[in-house]
Amino acid sequence: MRHFFFMLLLRNMISSILKFNETLSSSSEVVNPTIMAKINQTWPKLPFTRLAKSADYHIASKELADKLVAKYTHFVLIGIGGSSMGARCIGEITGKKNIYFLDNVDSAEFSHIWSEVKPHLTKTAFICVSKSGSTIEILWNFSQLENLAKEQGCDIIQQSYYVSELTSNPLSNFARKHNRPLLEVPVDIGGRFSVLSPVGLLIAGICGLDITEMQRGAAAALEDKLKVAAICGSFLDSFKRKENITLFWFYNSGFRWFGNWLQQLWAESLGKRTDRDGNPAPAFSTPMIAIGSCDQHSILQQVAHGPKDKFVCFFSFHSVESSQQSVKSVLFDEIKFMEGRNYGELIACQSKATYEALKQNGVSSEFFSLDDSDKSKSLGYLFMFFQLVVATLGEHENINAFDQPGVTLGKEITLQMLKA
């Protein structure tokens, strides 16, 4: 009997990286059967799901990461959008220092990064990431870094590393020409779905994550079909209620860039004009991000009392809520009742109280708890989980979640202006 209980507990622990609050059921009796059917039908064909299983990318990423960590103290990632966001959020969540993300064309930002690495130039690795290998911002920023380094007598091409498609493209051709390491971004996996390929894994390795555990986490998300179905059902209901903002509220200061990653994933995948048959696409929501108690002092007022146009997803984190760091003595009589309490308690109360207050204000919301005691595994899980949610929403609504036709026009006009 005791053994049985232990097995049950273990099973529960393994299968509950993400837990829901009581109002959202993920039992097979309640989950929308058309969503489940769509999941069973489409997931096996989704290329990015392969990244939870195939070992090749993981081994190549880990090997190169180990070499770079042994050789360099500073790292510059030159990328943008899907070639940078996921890596940037891994950098933030792991708290890794001396890693810089050059993902804009703002010269002030460029100069800041340059001033940080200039004194350590010979100990800096330059990692160029671009799926297509032809993104103008990336080719240009890297050229400028090379120009400036040469003035310092340093040839950074000999310290450069590449992540790109293996097709013939400016970046991969350049890597081959100079005989530099080149990791593969699979051709059939779009930039914003590529974080579990070398695009994210190389940085994960540099930041000290366990890449194998990340993959295990991703595989666990693929097993959580009922959970994905339940959440997709909840989102689709929200869209029907015309809630055109989905607000992801992370009670974890390190998740701001994860929020940016999720925003891109959601917005580029679901913001489409037409469905696959050319009919007007259904209206998906715009994703927004809030962080911890600081944003309770910011946008909460509007969420609680403004128009009921939002669906709020709270995410609490085991690592944050289990913090035993306690305040032994408080300096102010007015908070005597807080003496000896720990940080985990306070933030746990705040997230639950805010969720409760929104419910009482009639705002649609859900509460999710994440067991992130294994950072690598939970992060792999979260990446895969949200990719599956977004892909499933797209498939269910007959949307092509994998292109981005709306950004082409702006690029064309930019080029016209530059070439004029």
Place this chain on the structure above:
Amino acid sequence: MRHFFFMLLLRNMISSILKFNETLSSSSEVVNPTIMAKINQTWPKLPFTRLAKSADYHIASKELADKLVAKYTHFVLIGIGGSSMGARCIGEITGKKNIYFLDNVDSAEFSHIWSEVKPHLTKTAFICVSKSGSTIEILWNFSQLENLAKEQGCDIIQQSYYVSELTSNPLSNFARKHNRPLLEVPVDIGGRFSVLSPVGLLIAGICGLDITEMQRGAAAALEDKLKVAAICGSFLDSFKRKENITLFWFYNSGFRWFGNWLQQLWAESLGKRTDRDGNPAPAFSTPMIAIGSCDQHSILQQVAHGPKDKFVCFFSFHSVESSQQSVKSVLFDEIKFMEGRNYGELIACQSKATYEALKQNGVSSEFFSLDDSDKSKSLGYLFMFFQLVVATLGEHENINAFDQPGVTLGKEITLQMLKA
């Protein structure tokens, strides 16, 4: 004749910190007269406008800032929401290092900040900011810093500085008891409208901004009544079109926290359930922020092709677009046409092209150019300008833009849980 032209030019330069694109007119013939009437009627009564004129706060802030800069190398600001956001964006925009913002109760973030200042403890100033002087997160975080410092043999109370109302409250009483410097937050000016009081000015001084020029910029915004009226008219039209997201897109990497400041200002002020007479409040939009070309690779797809529920305000910056940093030689044949071009040119093309592409996609948008060649002045202008816009929108729609009743319930439930 030449003299007349020069005067005209000078006048133009002085009065054009912010310029509009051609479609939004700020001439007195076009501006909505009811908005202008509301401006003339209410602005003289708005307490925060005083901060553009009165010198006392500026002098006190500058004096203390000078002392702190002479004495310390590291700075920790303990605040949250309106007591932190404005200062944090000043820190980001000025690129000041060694200044840390403790504005959450996440122990990982706390530990990170503590590890940064611990080696420099005797050279670190601790600045507690709270208008009410009773915000639990602030009193608690400061207590914990004091506890940890004491273990290191350092009494940080002797290195602490305070910004609060001068009324009897936990923080101001503590400052008085320990005979520590206390700068005033005016009682009648709410936290989110207080950035031009010592709440923001002390940090501005520490970050090397010219506080007098900031005030001049704020005064210039107060002179720009027609511009505020024109933009308010444009926003009100947008709300009528049921565009429930206002997207502020800054082509400046340093403006992320300015965006957060603006989000709080807008959301807490305008997200109200009822108007001043108790009638259901009109629906204001939810503010969202995007940054530079990196977000063209993120949310642009949804803005362009998703539901037409957004009003997009592009902000270009003289300091960014005038960057002469040029790339002498490019490494890739595919971008040969970019050789010798400078960063300013590229980002200027990108912002205008994105604006143009959205117009062609039928998305409501406006384009604003900011002359930020004087950083202090333009920042003072921007703070005051947006405060005026938000206050005017509130007054025009008979909303109390200065309270935040919607955040009370969450605080109460938190306290109930903690005291249970």
